[in-house]
Amino acid sequence: xxxxxxxxxxxxxxxxxxxxxxxxxxxxxxxxxxxxxxxxxxxxxxxxxxxxxxxx
Numbered sequence: 001x002x003x004x005x006x007x008x009x010x011x012x013x014x015x016x017x018x019x020x021x022x023x024x025x026x027x028x029x030x031x032x033x034x035x036x037x038x039x040x041x042x043x044x045x046x047x048x049x050x051x052x053x054x055x056x
Contacts, residue, residue: 020044026054 024047026038042050 022047024050026051 020043021041022044023039023041026040028036028038030036038054040050
């Protein structure tokens with residue numbers, strides 16, 4: 001019978017506690033017609049909320 005690894009649970013707990021981040025770039029046109037880009041780093045599960053809030 002195999003031994004249970006002592007470090008396995010610690011590694012899994014540390015991995016699950018890390019937040020997954022994503023870089024989001026949103027393009028917008030200024031009043032003069034030239035493009036302007038907004039860049040932000042948000043959590044991976046909140047990407048769609050961020051995009052819908054910043055879309056013009």
